[in-house]
Amino acid sequence: MNINIKTNRMRRRLFLLVTASVLLILNLVATSRTSAEERSRFVVVPVENPRYCGNELFRAFENYYSPRIRELRSRYRLDDVVAGESDEWKCILLLRHWIKSNIAIDNDDPTQTRGDTFAILDAALMGGKFHCTHFSIVQHAVLNSFGYVTRRLGCGPGLKDDGGHHGVNEVWVNKFSKWVLIDAKYDAHFEKNAVPLSALEIRDELWRDGAKAVICVVGPDRRPMKPDPKTGKSETRPDTYRWCSWETDTNRFTTFPARATSTLIMFEDDIFRNNTWYRDGKPHWAYNKPYLIATTRRDWIEWTPNIITSKVTINGDKASVFLSSCTPNFLSFQRMGNDGTWRDCDEKVELSLNRRDRNRFRFRTINLFGVDGPEHHVDIAYQSRKN
Numbered sequence: 001m002n003i004n005i006k007t008n009r010m011r012r013r014l015f016l017l018v019t020a021s022v023l024l025i026l027n028l029v030a031t032s033r034t035s036a037e038e039r040s041r042f043v044v045v046p047v048e049n050p051r052y053c054g055n056e057l058f059r060a061f062e063n064y065y066s067p068r069i070r071e072l073r074s075r076y077r078l079d080d081v082v083a084g085e086s087d088e089w090k091c092i093l094l095l096r097h098w099i100k101s102n103i104a105i106d107n108d109d110p111t112q113t114r115g116d117t118f119a120i121l122d123a124a125l126m127g128g129k130f131h132c133t134h135f136s137i138v139q140h141a142v143l144n145s146f147g148y149v150t151r152r153l154g155c156g157p158g159l160k161d162d163g164g165h166h167g168v169n170e171v172w173v174n175k176f177s178k179w180v181l182i183d184a185k186y187d188a189h190f191e192k193n194a195v196p197l198s199a200l201e202i203r204d205e206l207w208r209d210g211a212k213a214v215i216c217v218v219g220p221d222r223r224p225m226k227p228d229p230k231t232g233k234s235e236t237r238p239d240t241y242r243w244c245s246w247e248t249d250t251n252r253f254t255t256f257p258a259r260a261t262s263t264l265i266m267f268e269d270d271i272f273r274n275n276t277w278y279r280d281g282k283p284h285w286a287y288n289k290p291y292l293i294a295t296t297r298r299d300w301i302e303w304t305p306n307i308i309t310s311k312v313t314i315n316g317d318k319a320s321v322f323l324s325s326c327t328p329n330f331l332s333f334q335r336m337g338n339d340g341t342w343r344d345c346d347e348k349v350e351l352s353l354n355r356r357d358r359n360r361f362r363f364r365t366i367n368l369f370g371v372d373g374p375e376h377h378v379d380i381a382y383q384s385r386k387n
Helices: 002-039 067-075 088-102 117-125 132-144 199-209 270-274
Strands: 041-045 150-156 166-173 178-182 188-192 215-218 243-247 264-267 292-295 308-315 318-325 330-336 342-345 348-352 359-367 376-383
Touching (some): 041 308, 067 117, 088 132, 088 166, 117 132, 132 150, 132 166, 178 188, 178 199, 188 199, 199 243, 308 359, 308 376, 318 330, 318 359, 318 376, 348 359
Parallel strands (some): 264 292
Antiparallel strands (some): 150 166, 150 243, 166 178, 188 215, 243 264, 308 318, 318 348, 330 342
């Protein structure tokens, strides 16, 4: 009997030992698999996308559904101006050139009109003449009617003995993913190393070294402008942009006949704080007025229409991409398909991931006018590591 008891005890011990060994092995295998899974995983690969800056100050946009949009394009046959041209930047230059070709300049005694785009153009086509403010009003309406996000600026040398003022526009150019200053009065803009400049970029170059590397170019073919003191084209000098202010009402065309706001935005940096903007021999009228919004945030002025920002989350072999953008007259996000065709998509996109190849996805925005924004890329790779 004692022998049987000892035998049973040995069997139990052996069973417990074998069970513990099996559990230890299973645990080691599971741990090994977990470690391998932790080492081998999908990761988002950094790519250089256009920088996204949200819009905090310029909240009003021209209304795509306003009948004034279609009336403007049809009455003056503006679609004919850009017929056959698919390049956005070239279309902008052609429209600017059309404005310059149809409006004559008179700085001192402009034709009296109600100041509306239609009134200015109708008078101009009958021989009326106008100054920079009128040119900027028309250009604002014309470019926005094609879905190119455009705003108005007031600029000047700002010196006590040189305090002139000039009205121009900035347009967001998707091709460059940046704002570009354009002047319809002279069919001109400024470039550095063949890259069109924004108002703040011209200002920076001027305060830095007198804008030595900046040139003024004119016409759709961007010919360098030759200074001609006899024509009085002082407004085509970079020092016209020593000071700049932006109008907040970027929807003045489709809200007509509502009165345009007087609110202005200025960039409050050391230049603003340590210098005074003179206009016609006096400090600018907006100083110490409720009309002035002085911001230290340059990115709030140079916000980025049509640009996408994304957030990617990965779960196993699946990725969720959340898209967001500040696109005036937004229609849809779009994703490039495997067949090379852009198709509408939601702001949340579910994607299946491939372990063998780099997973590359392309997105963009498109607005109601059919203008598409810069591409936004999401790259996801599978990293497999041993040991």
